[in-house]
Amino acid sequence: MRDRTTLLVCVILALLLIGGPFIPQWAMFIVTIAFAQGLVALGLMLLLRAGLVSFGQALYYCLGAYAAGALGRFLGIADIFVQMLAGALVAGVAAFVLGFLLAKYRGIFFGLLSLALSMILYGLLVKNEALGSTDGFNILPSKLFGVRPGAEWVRYAVMASAAVVSLLLALVVHRYLRTPLGRLAPAIKDNEIRVEYMGASARYAVHVKYVIAAVLAGVGGALAATTVGHIDPEMAFWTTSGEFIFITILAGTGNVIAPFAGALLYGAIRTTAYDLSPNTWQLSLGTALLLIIVFLPEGFWSLFKRHARHS
Amino acid sequence: MPVILDARGLCKNFGAVTAAAEVNAAIERDSVVGLIGTNGAGKTTFINMITGYLKPDRGSIEFEGRDITPLAPRDITRLGICRSFQIPQLYSSLSVFDNMMVALGVVLANAGRGGFFSRGHPLVPGFEAPAEEAAERLLERFGLAEYRDRNAQALPGGVRKLLDIALAMVARPRILLLDEPTSGVSAAEKFGIMQMVLDGVRAEGATVLFVEHDMEVVSRFAQRVLAFYDGRIIADAVPQVALADPEVKRYVVGRHA
Numbered sequence: 001m002r003d004r005t006t007l008l009v010c011v012i013l014a015l016l017l018i019g020g021p022f023i024p025q026w027a028m029f030i031v032t033i034a035f036a037q038g039l040v041a042l043g044l045m046l047l048l049r050a051g052l053v054s055f056g057q058a059l060y061y062c063l064g065a066y067a068a069g070a071l072g073r074f075l076g077i078a079d080i081f082v083q084m085l086a087g088a089l090v091a092g093v094a095a096f097v098l099g100f101l102l103a104k105y106r107g108i109f110f111g112l113l114s115l116a117l118s119m120i121l122y123g124l125l126v127k128n129e130a131l132g133s134t135d136g137f138n139i140l141p142s143k144l145f146g147v148r149p150g151a152e153w154v155r156y157a158v159m160a161s162a163a164v165v166s167l168l169l170a171l172v173v174h175r176y177l178r179t180p181l182g183r184l185a186p187a188i189k190d191n192e193i194r195v196e197y198m199g200a201s202a203r204y205a206v207h208v209k210y211v212i213a214a215v216l217a218g219v220g221g222a223l224a225a226t227t228v229g230h231i232d233p234e235m236a237f238w239t240t241s242g243e244f245i246f247i248t249i250l251a252g253t254g255n256v257i258a259p260f261a262g263a264l265l266y267g268a269i270r271t272t273a274y275d276l277s278p279n280t281w282q283l284s285l286g287t288a289l290l291l292i293i294v295f296l297p298e299g300f301w302s303l304f305k306r307h308a309r310h311s
Numbered sequence: 312m313p314v315i316l317d318a319r320g321l322c323k324n325f326g327a328v329t330a331a332a333e334v335n336a337a338i339e340r341d342s343v344v345g346l347i348g349t350n351g352a353g354k355t356t357f358i359n360m361i362t363g364y365l366k367p368d369r370g371s372i373e374f375e376g377r378d379i380t381p382l383a384p385r386d387i388t389r390l391g392i393c394r395s396f397q398i399p400q401l402y403s404s405l406s407v408f409d410n411m412m413v414a415l416g417v418v419l420a421n422a423g424r425g426g427f428f429s430r431g432h433p434l435v436p437g438f439e440a441p442a443e444e445a446a447e448r449l450l451e452r453f454g455l456a457e458y459r460d461r462n463a464q465a466l467p468g469g470v471r472k473l474l475d476i477a478l479a480m481v482a483r484p485r486i487l488l489l490d491e492p493t494s495g496v497s498a499a500e501k502f503g504i505m506q507m508v509l510d511g512v513r514a515e516g517a518t519v520l521f522v523e524h525d526m527e528v529v530s531r532f533a534q535r536v537l538a539f540y541d542g543r544i545i546a547d548a549v550p551q552v553a554l555a556d557p558e559v560k561r562y563v564v565g566r567h568a
Contacts, residue, residue: 180416180425187413190402197362197400198389198481200417 005174005253008257009167016163020156028155032227037163037247037267040219042173043213044248046140049177050209051189055111056118057244060091060214062236063121064221067091072140080142080161083222091218093212103207105191105302112240125233128300134230138192139225162223169216170256176212177256179248181205246285250292252299304305312339315518316361316392316486321370323356324543330356330503331367332542338486338518342507343388344561345550346522347563352539354522355397358488361520362394363387374486391485397522399475403464407455407474410463411446414481437483437515445481451510453477469496469504476508480515487512489521491526492530501525505532526554526564538563 010083020028040061047054064087071077071086098117120222126134142158143147149157178181187195192202225231234240243266251262273284296302316338322329330353338344346354356470357363361372363384371567372374372378379387389418414425415435419442424433432441450456453473458466472492477544492508493501505521505528512519523529529536529544529550536553540562553559 039313176427179427180420183416185411186409187403191400193396194400194402194478195417197388197394198417198478199385199421200413201385221394278506 005255006256009171009174012257013163013167017160020159022164025155028159029169029227031054031264032155032162033224034260034263034267035159035166035225036220036224036263037261038245039166039169039223040244041247041251041259041262042170042256043216044244045172045251045253045256046177046209046213048248049185049253050188052106052206052209053245054110054114054213054241054255055216055238055242055245056116058215058236058238058240059114059118060095060217061163061221061224061240062118062231063091063094063231064088064218064223065127065225065231065235066217068220068225069139070131073137076140078140078143078226079146080144080158080223080226081165082220083142083226084161084165085223086179086241087213087218087220087225088162088220091221092211095214096207099207099210102210103203110234115167115241118241121237122233131145132232135232136234138230139228143230144224149193154245158223158227162227165214165219165223165301166260169219171214173212174256183209185209190240200219231260246289248299249289250299252296252301254299254301254305258299258301261301262299312342315340315372315375315540316339318357319371321357321360321367321372323360323365323367325355327445329542330359334370334542334544336537336544336547338520341516341518343519343534344469344521344531345529345536346520346539347524347526347529347536347553347559349366349563350538352563353542355490356542357539358394358490360521361387361486362392380419384444388433388482390509392488393479393486394488395472395475395479395482395490397490397494398442399471401463401471401478403476404461405463406462407450407458407466408446408460410474410478411444411481414478415442415445418482445507449477449480452507452514453480469500469556473504480511483515484517484561486518489519491522491524493523493525498525501528502531530554 044054067086067090068083071083102110102113125131127297141156144157152308155199168301184195184200188202188205195202221235247259247262247266250266251258269288270285276284292300312416314337318336321331333356344358347352358367363382364413371378373527374390374392379390402413416425418435419433422436435442435445437506438445455473455477460468461465466474468538476489476492490536493504497505509519509532531551536542536550537554538559546556546559547564554564
């Protein structure tokens with residue numbers, strides 16, 4: 001079967017860049033947030049392929065957002081690419097350090113330890129006056145290469161930047177999945193003893209995946225910060241991590257595009273649910289997840305795969 | 312023949328149970344050695360100590376003159392000591408072919424090939440072929456070609472054993488340790504499996520140690536026998552001599568043999 005991922009990515013990017021100016025502002029916002037959340041889900045997908053579920057990926061999402069916010073608050077920098085770079089760096093360094101601890105754990109211990117770490121960050125931010133405590137703070141208006149785009153072009157500029165960076169990162173992950181280290185993921189999930197006795201270190205492989213996932217989440221957090229224009233400690237709260245897991249399960253681990261499509265679908269389900277019944281939208285969301293797990297346990301991306309197998 | 316693996320004074324206790332008491336064995340290069348003994352005699356403990364899964368309480372293991380006692384299993388594997396398992400250790404969610412591809416990927420990665428920035432199809436060291444081709448070649452050699460696309464979970468017992476051994480062969484081991492390669496395999500298949508494995512191994516020029524309960528298999532394939540009893544080696548000789556030893560007859564082979 002020929003791999004069409006690169007082609008698909010290029011088509012999506014071209015459509016967004018060319019068609020972008022013609023879609024309404026609110027749609028641009030939704031697409032941009034889907035890219036931000038999709039990046040986090042892409043990282044979770046990497047971990048999930050190795051059998052690891054992080055219940056605390058919001059840690060790196062929040063770190064990325066605060067790194068971007070701090071740039072503006074303390075240094076006056078609001079360039080969107082610099083913000084994303086800062087988010088990636090801060091999240092990556094944090095994950096590199098914490099990875100020495102987490103890469104030793106599997107299953108429920110890995111999940112709960114990651115949850116605990118994200119809640120520690122939440123606790124620290126809530127108590128921190130300089131970073132706005134529970135209220136958080138506003139982000140400086142986004143700039144692109146030092147220039148502030150015109151009011152009607154800001155959303156498009158942010159969306160286009162998000163699309164370019166996110167899809168580029170998706171291709172990087174796609175390539176990584178085909179390297180020996182990337183291929184090791186299902187092997188680690190299946191049988192770590194055999195991995196060790198083939199001369200590979202499962203712990204090292206998990207550590208690398210953990211850092212990559214954090215970097216993706218950090219970029220996503222910075223992107224969300226600059227899109228929404230405001231950040232607060234809720235970004236590290238466990239329910240935020242839950243949303244990312246929801247998206248990952250919804251999407252499945254079949255392809256690097258799936259997390260972004262999953263994030264978009266999640267946004268649609270959530271918005272519709274809120275529209276239909278503002279007081280019980282969680283009920284609709286829960287039902288949607290239930291249906292996915294029962295009927296499409298490998299995520300909605302498996303629909304395309306199934307089709308490919310039959311044809 | 313020069314000695315490739317030298318175990319000296321290995322001791323290992325699990326609480327009150329003695330799994331190894333002063334085990335000494337010098338294994339010669341390119342030899343085929345059979346390990347025999349009843350369950351709990353210390354055969355698997357011996358293999359587990361060589362491969363680093365267990366650390367001996369006392370004693371040392373040298374591989375080509377280098378002390379490997381303190382090394383982790385993956386480092387010992389990288390030096391060229393590979394093993395198969397009593398219960399096959401496979402990647403059960405993957406196909407037979409993908410099992411081989413994962414293993415070949417590790418060999419590539421350890422050789423510094425096939426990384427993120429490498430182009431095209433890097434050649435697997437030892438095979439001088441891309442991973443896909445090396446995988447097909449190994450599957451062919453171990454009679455696994457017809458199971459290529461089957462899920463590892465759904466394989467018959469003998470095939471699981473062969474795949475487990477094929478996975479151990481991917482790194483082109485200098486020493487191959489086989490823990491009961493023919494257990495759970497029908498009597499008719501046993502000789503075929505051993506023959507196939509040893510043919511495959513001899514083509515590569517590796518030393519083989521295998522644990523075996525079937526004395527017919529041992530006397531046919533082993534050049535030398537180490538008989539274990541109660542954590543000790545009670546006989547170390549060519550099969551004809553070792554299997555005729557009164558102590559071995561009494562403690563290992565049993566009356567009926």
